[in-house]
Amino acid sequence: MMRILRLWKSLLVNCIIREMMFRANFLVILMTTSWWFILNILMFQVIFSHINAIAGWTKYEVFFLVGAGNSIMGIFETLFIMNLMRLPDMIRTGELDFHLLKPVNTQFLVSARYADFEAVPNTVLGLVFMGWCAFKLKASMSLPALASFALFIINGVALYYFIMFISVTVSFWFMRFQAMNVWWQLTTLGRQPAEIFPPRLKFILTYCLPMLVIVNFPVKAFLGRLTLADGLWGLLMTLALLVFSGWFFGVALKRYRSASS
Amino acid sequence: MKSVPQWRIHRQFIAIGISDAIAYRGAFLLGILTSLIPLATSLLLWSAIYRAGGAGMQIAGFDLNAMLSYFLVTTALRMSGLAQDSQWEITDQVRNGRLSNFLLRPINYVVMHWDLRMTSIVIGVALASIPIGVVLAAAHSVLVYPAAGWRWAAFALSVLLGIQISFLLSVCVGLTAFWFLETSGVMWAIMPIQMVLSGALFPLELVPGWLFRLLKFLPWTYETYFPLQIFLGRVEPAAIAQGVALQVFWVAMLCAAVALVWRRGTLRYEAVGG
Numbered sequence: 001m002m003r004i005l006r007l008w009k010s011l012l013v014n015c016i017i018r019e020m021m022f023r024a025n026f027l028v029i030l031m032t033t034s035w036w037f038i039l040n041i042l043m044f045q046v047i048f049s050h051i052n053a054i055a056g057w058t059k060y061e062v063f064f065l066v067g068a069g070n071s072i073m074g075i076f077e078t079l080f081i082m083n084l085m086r087l088p089d090m091i092r093t094g095e096l097d098f099h100l101l102k103p104v105n106t107q108f109l110v111s112a113r114y115a116d117f118e119a120v121p122n123t124v125l126g127l128v129f130m131g132w133c134a135f136k137l138k139a140s141m142s143l144p145a146l147a148s149f150a151l152f153i154i155n156g157v158a159l160y161y162f163i164m165f166i167s168v169t170v171s172f173w174f175m176r177f178q179a180m181n182v183w184w185q186l187t188t189l190g191r192q193p194a195e196i197f198p199p200r201l202k203f204i205l206t207y208c209l210p211m212l213v214i215v216n217f218p219v220k221a222f223l224g225r226l227t228l229a230d231g232l233w234g235l236l237m238t239l240a241l242l243v244f245s246g247w248f249f250g251v252a253l254k255r256y257r258s259a260s261s
Numbered sequence: 262m263k264s265v266p267q268w269r270i271h272r273q274f275i276a277i278g279i280s281d282a283i284a285y286r287g288a289f290l291l292g293i294l295t296s297l298i299p300l301a302t303s304l305l306l307w308s309a310i311y312r313a314g315g316a317g318m319q320i321a322g323f324d325l326n327a328m329l330s331y332f333l334v335t336t337a338l339r340m341s342g343l344a345q346d347s348q349w350e351i352t353d354q355v356r357n358g359r360l361s362n363f364l365l366r367p368i369n370y371v372v373m374h375w376d377l378r379m380t381s382i383v384i385g386v387a388l389a390s391i392p393i394g395v396v397l398a399a400a401h402s403v404l405v406y407p408a409a410g411w412r413w414a415a416f417a418l419s420v421l422l423g424i425q426i427s428f429l430l431s432v433c434v435g436l437t438a439f440w441f442l443e444t445s446g447v448m449w450a451i452m453p454i455q456m457v458l459s460g461a462l463f464p465l466e467l468v469p470g471w472l473f474r475l476l477k478f479l480p481w482t483y484e485t486y487f488p489l490q491i492f493l494g495r496v497e498p499a500a501i502a503q504g505v506a507l508q509v510f511w512v513a514m515l516c517a518a519v520a521l522v523w524r525r526g527t528l529r530y531e532a533v534g535g
Contacts, residue, residue, distance in 0.1 A: 035453040039462065046467045050320050051313040054306075182291075185298040192302060196309035 004108055015115040033122045037070045041129075055195035060136045061223065062193060067130035069191035069215040072156045074123030080161050082116045088171040094258045107249045111165060134222075145222055152218035152231070155238050160187070160214050162241035169245070172252035190214050206230070210237050265367065274373050278380025286388060293340050293392050300336045300396075304329055321466035327493055330405040331464055334492055337393045338420070338485050339461060341386045347374045347428065348448060351435030358532040371432055371519055378428050405493055412491060415501050419488040422508035427459075427484045429515035436519070439526030460486030480511040 041063060048059040057065070087110055090096040099109045134141065167183055190211030194202055197212075205212045213234040220226040282289070311318055311325040318324070323331065351374065354360045363370045397404060407413050434448065456462055458481030465476055465486055476482050487504050490496045496504065 039453060039457055043463050043467065047310055047320070050318070051310060054313055055309045182295050182298075185295045188299050188302050192306055193309075196305050198305075201305075 004105065007104060008108075008112055011113060012115055016117070033118060034125050037066070037122065037125065037129075040066050055193055057193040057195065058137075060133045061219070064130055064133040064137065064222070065193060065215065065219045066191070067126045067133060068153070068219050069187075070126035071123045071130070072153060072160070072215055072218070073187065074119040074126060075153075075157045076160050076164075077119035078115055078117060078123065079157075080111055080164070082114045083111050084164055084168045086114075087168050091172055091256065092259065096256060097258055100253075100256075106253070107165070107246060111161070137223075139222065145224060148226070148231070149218050149222040152221045152226075152234065155235055156214040156218055159210060159234075159238045159241065162238065162245045163210075166241070166245050166248055169249055169252045172255045186211055187214070190216070194220075207233065210234070213237065270368055271372075271376055274376035275380050278377040279384060281377070282381045282384035282388075289385065289388055290392075293389055296336060296340055297392075297396065300332060303332045307332070321464060322495070323464060323466070326403045327405050327495075328464070329400070329403045330493060331489060333397060333400055333404060334489055335461055335485060337389075337397065338488070340393055341382065341389045346431045346435075347378055348431040348435035350374075351432060352438040352448070355436070355438035355526075355530070360530065361532045364527070364530075371523060374432065375428060379424075382424060407492060407494060412494070415505070416488055416491045419483075419491055419501075419505055419508060420485075422505065422512060423484045423488050425512045426480050426508065426515065429512065429519055430455075430480060430484075432519050433515065433522060436522045436526050439522075439529050455481055458482060458486075459484040460489065480515065483508045483511055 044059070044062050044066065047054070048062075052058065054062060087096075090099070090110070096110070099106055099113075102109060139145070164183055186209070189197075189205060190213075194206070194212045194216045197205060202212065217226060217231070217234050221231065307328050308325070310320075311328070314320075320328065354363070360370070363373065407416065434451070458465075458476060458479060460482070465473055465482065468476070483504070487496075487508065490504075491501055
């Protein structure tokens with residue numbers, strides 16, 4: 001485990017150095033990537049000029065949720081998305097050979113080799129915005145609240161990664177399977193206040209397709225509304241998917257034909 | 262040399278467009294099913310918003326049913342392929358020099374894309390009609406739709422004009438590849454803006470009044486937003502006539518713009534890699 005984390009650190013440093021070679025303006029990237037975020041905030045700003053709360057969520061709570069969604073997706077995109085998008089191509093061209101030959105966990109290497117720093121400014125924007133919302137909410141910034149918030153942010157990123165990784169692994173069987181897009185759209189569900197969903201749908205999205213665990217849980221943890229049982233379930237689900245994805249990737253690798261090499 | 266009659270060229274492009282659309286039917290249908298997810302999200306979110314406001318609440322003149330209908334019909338229009346873009350392909354062809362292929366032939370490049378796009382929309386409507394029909398039928402109790410026949414006709418006309426505007430805009434954007442090597446960044450950046458301006462994310466009435474008045478002068482408003490206004494009965498005959506006239510105006514302006522960009526652009530064209 002420590003070995004993987006050390007390796008990850010040097011991979012990230014390597015990517016930062018590569019990035020430095022094509023230095024782009026932080027502000028330009030921020031302006032081109034943060035549109036969705038700004039639009040979403042503006043839309044809720046207008047909505048909250050008509051009402052006080054949506055399904056029990058006040059304005060700054062919803063804003064906080066939008067910020068959290070932005071940052072969690074930003075972290076996921078920075079660390080994983082480039083790699084996951086390349087995997088189907090690597091299978092098709094046989095490029096995966098190079099990863100299989102290296103003396104590290106292959107799942108780790110295909111998932112985290114390259115980082116994409118385009119999403120970093122947007123992630124930072126989300127974090128700053130959340131800080132402002134917390135100030136407006138007069139939230140008690142106690143250590144337990146912040147710690148559980150951080151824990152569930154990491155849990156959300158990890159959970160989302162495992163879901164995406166499993167759906168990309170399916171491309172060992174179906175080359176042109178575009179499951180990632182479907183999951184991508186499903187996250188639009190997960191970024192809404194959980195209480196807008198009818199009870200049965202909310203149940204499914206929390207306990208079966210855990211979309212609401214990803215963004216809603218950290219926010220609820222921060223606001224002190226996450227029950228212990230739900231929190232444990234969220235962590236347990238990530239752990240289960242960690243084990244499952246490793247097993248599933250192993251099964252899928254058996255189908256790898258190292259084509260065209 | 263005997264020249265090929267124009268109609269045979271068109272027929273050929275239409276045939277290509279048909280086989281293209283049919284070849285990708287799986288991806289297209291998956292795309293339709295996927296776009297139901299954000300639709301469901303919008304419907305649930307706005308239902309919760311109106312629940313919070315109590316019975317009879319209106320936001321920017323929309324009551325709950327009008328708001329839900331707005332999202333249902335916008336999505337139906339976009340699902341049928343109205344939101345497809347020619348700009349990616351055009352940019353690609355200009356950048357890789359594959360445009361040369363088309364310049365050498367006795368055809369009009371833009372007209373070719375028009376043929377392909379219109380064919381794909383027709384096929385798209387045919388393929389999407391069943392899922393769209395199911396969704397609209399399921400939602401019939403909240404759906405607001407025109408009662409009068411003439412309003413349906415005006416809606417159809419303005420949708421047709423909206424399609425032309427969206428096509429011409431995407432050609433203009435695509436052809437900027439003559440000047441800029443890397444346009445994908447620009448296109449990703451303007452996509453959300455375009456989506457907002459065409460009213461795909463939320464009704465434009467939600468933006469501040471001064472901005473709304475400004476947006477009404479821009480072509481994007483006339484892609485899907487204006488046709489929807491007709492559909493939902495939010496504009497009266499005089500305003501419809503005025504809007505349709507503006508649509509015609511934009512079609513003419515954009516045709517001129519495309520012709521200009523094309524002439525200037527092809528002069529600069531270096532056929533890199535071609």
